[in-house]
Amino acid sequence: MAEDKLTFTYYLKLLFPFVKKDLGLLIFGLFAMLVTSGLRLLNPLILAQIIDHSIPDKNMAQMFQYGAYFVIVILLSGLLSYLQILLLSRLGIKIITKFKGNVFSHLLKLPVSWFNKQPVGELIARVESDSERVKVLFSDLSITIIGNVLFFIGGFVILFILQWQITIYILPAIILCGIGYWFLFKYLNKFFRLIRERYAIITAKITDYVQGIQMIQALNQEKKALQDVEKASLAKKKVEVHTQVIEYGSQSIFSFMVNVVFIIIVILVSAPKIIAGTLTVGILIVFIQYIYQLVWPLMQISENVMQIQRSFASLKRILELTELPTEDDTYTGTKIPVFAQEIKFENVWFAYKEDEWVLKDISFTIPKGKKIALVGPSGSGKTTTVSLLCGFYPVEKGRILIDGVPLSEMDFREWRKKIGLILQDVYLFPGSILENVRVYNDQISEDKVQKAISIVQLDDFIKKLPEGINAELAERGQNISQGEKQLISFARALAFEAEIIIMDEATASIDPQTEAKIQRSMENLLSGKTALVVAHRLTSVLDADEILYFSDGRITARGKHNELLQTSPEYQKLVELQMLKVQDE
Template identity: 35%
Template sequence: MNNGKAKRVFDFSLLNRVFSFAAPYKRYFYVSMFLTVMLALLSPVRPYLIQLTVDKYITNQWTQMLVIVSIIQIVMLLIETAVRFFFSYITNWLGQSVIKDLRVAVYRKVTRLNLSFFDKTPIGTLTTRTINDIEAINDIFSEGIISIVADVLMILAILGVMFFEDWRLTLISLSPFPVLILATYWFKEAVNKSFHRVRNAVAALNAFVQEHITGMLVVQAFSAENREFGKFRVINKDHRKANIDAIFAYSVFFPVVEIILAISLGLMVWWGANKVLNYEVTQGVMIAFIMYLNMLFRPLRILADKFNTLQMGMVASERVFKVLDSGEYMPDHGTHTATGMKGEIRFENVWFAYTDERYVLKDISFHAKAGQTIALVGHTGSGKTTIISILNRLYEIQKGRITIDGLPLQDYQLSELRSRVGVVLQDVFLFSGSIYDNITLRNPAISREQVEHAARLIGMHDFILQLPGGYDYPVMERGSTLSLGQRQLISFIRALLYDPAVLILDEATSSVDTESEQLIQHAIDKLIAGRTAIVIAHRLSTISKADQIIVLDKGEIREMGNHEELLRMEGYYHKLYTMQFQKTQSV
């Protein structure tokens, strides 16, 4: 982050936006501000009572008043302690409540962002925004603006009392303050730069670790542990250096504050002692001033640190609000439900690019009647998966029009559209939880009987019952305890269960053995009856039965027709068939 941006400490519009999340808890905010004022007013009371005790009651030997004042001192101490407790508790409670709501808002936003946003944003960075940065916003309340206001009011109250008691003694005591101001400014700038570097390093660490743990199979398979470990050491070293620079600033600043306090006390004693001897200043005032100075320096020691904490909270909030303000979400203005969807699909001159105008689909047009099976064929990168990604609006097209049952996709409610378009992907993702949870995606409206019925259609019911716990068998992260074929079959049960009007099969049988493929093929035959199906597959058993085969190359449609028609044309499909399918046919 550039320095100009780093020095923009009080972006009041940003601060106001953070505090807007505290609106539901404004009563607690007002209470915390009231306690802030109380703390400022209570702070000078005890030193003043001690001054009164020394100058009047001890000097005049008023024993009874000594007892009364001592009791008052204890009561005041208890009151101040109680006020501090409630102030600390309420401000922290307020901060935690705000970040709870903010984290919910961010997570809700993340779940609605376009997939294109995730294509260019590291997952570790989003994790940092959702967890670390939002946690830093809590400091705006617990250690930031409210705490700073409390400290400033306390300082002003103490200074007011000191000047009222003896303005000359106050000026002598505060004469080293210019040095303290310079030291505080240096400390603020040094720690601020370090904290920015720490934040960036934490984001880099999170992104690196998340990516490499997810891809550990590749790292180990290619014996790249040492190379990747070397990269990690560099990032970790940057993180350490940023923290050490901050530690150095703390190590210098706090001793300097102690030295300045000692000088202030020394000057006060030196000047005040002469005045006491000449009866110009009382002993009680001297004792009270020692307490005032200690109370004055206590918030000053940490005020710069709190200021940096506030600034880091502001930087974190700016990053979080960038996610909240991202326009890369799928607009959902549709009003039509998908109830009764038949599944007639029409692509009309569709163009699509993931970035800029580098189109991966170019002028795609085809028509699938309700109940037809459409096969997409082509080399890797020809645009097959892209077509099915835009069909359920995972991405938004740039040109053209896609309709289902004559309605543009944008006219459907997004959740309704996706609930009627079932997807079985080649790369199956399973969540931590039971097999039952992964099949239903924790939808309470789906009964166990429905799950078991769908599993029987696939032929997976008996296999699942053989597992420890059956449908409650725990699936580890990404389904690591199941084979690739088993994960594929579970995802197929998931698609069957939602009874879609349109079924998308993206290489659905590419990762299973012959026996499993036969199970899936049997279920496919039942499932696609009366449904529109779009199939991406290399296996002839699926392709040859399609009502229409669309041959893609470099994002363009080369040929269309059924299996026999395309073979007779002896064109692009015939070439692909000869290269890829002839071996399958001979088996």
């Protein structure tokens, strides 16, 4: 984001659409704040009337009358500030919910490559805490600061009118106090930021550990995880304690200034005037009351200005997220893909990090209706090849052609509609089996889902469930087996009538019985379809039309299973290893 864009008017323009609908509410908040400030200024004056007139005149009726005004003013200002806080905090929550929704919807459109570089836990914590701070901008903060400024100016105008001779002594002292408070907050601000950063680190750690809880328990690493989180908490605690010592310590100093120093100044300046009869006790009380009432708004203004700065810093960080280029910005192709003949990788090169080539000059063809298997050692580039075909990353050199048209010229969403992607780690959505197969697409009928389920031979499993197809899956499918998850993802690809099946086979070992079942289901799924399969099991490559052997980012051998057994020593070795594994099992 260009620095010059980050002006106040830029933010205002950006935030206006969020406030537009509730502008009336915001104006009411402002109005209520004005009235409350006015009423707060009125009270000391009423008190002065009682002290200077009603009591000396022994006029009880007038005293009760002023007393009633006094109570009414307090009640009214209490009621108005309650209403104002209630309405504005509702407005803040409403706006920020919408705002967060927009941020999340933008995050969903960011390219996979961006997420690869992000510690997700930290990102969530940041969006959450930044949004909370933006919220106060909409709710009470902006209104409070305006109210405080007006109250402060109004108070001083009244004091000047009442007794400018005393006011000129007090004004510089109060302003000095405000400036001191401003510097204090500026100093504290860097500690507040540090606390937030450390909080984000703790949240990220907890999120990561909870996600990997099974592994942590299996490896007996609970203590280590706890120590790690405790270490991070301790780092945050240290800064927090230091900040509180300074914050509360200096608040006590300011409090002393207000309660003792200012009052002494007022009494010293006004006492000779009272003795000389040029000043009433009532006015003295007005002064003392106003000092209490004016100093805190001034300090609050310093605090509010800092808070506003922090809110804008948070807003800037969130906006930086929402201005990141989305997939739509990266892939600008518009052609509607037609796949009638073949998919062709033509001298494709790809690197995740600059010049560290993961794919080097990859060329192969998948004719329509054929099944191509990718085999080879771990890290040789098989999954990356699949990701490029799905359009998760743009190709750096070379081209991927669909019936001769470069993938980069195509509408990537339309292209992905043709693909049934089955990953090693099957992602299941919160919801029932039915919802997971048709992924909330109601146009896919229940009959079609049932049919897909029976083609992939999942019906035995469904029949055992009391709720059948409507059985709810636990988060990330924790209440079903790895094999069952695989079959649900097969059924999903079938229900969506994917033309091309791209499968990164699960590497986790499953028992031979389940493997045989998955193999049969896979044959049913792939029958008549074009398929690109990253094969980890021998059974998946035996009937492939072509097997590509990947080694260190290159295709070093290719052919059918029997051909490769004759021509490729590295393939032979892979097969021998697999046979040994099968025998062991």
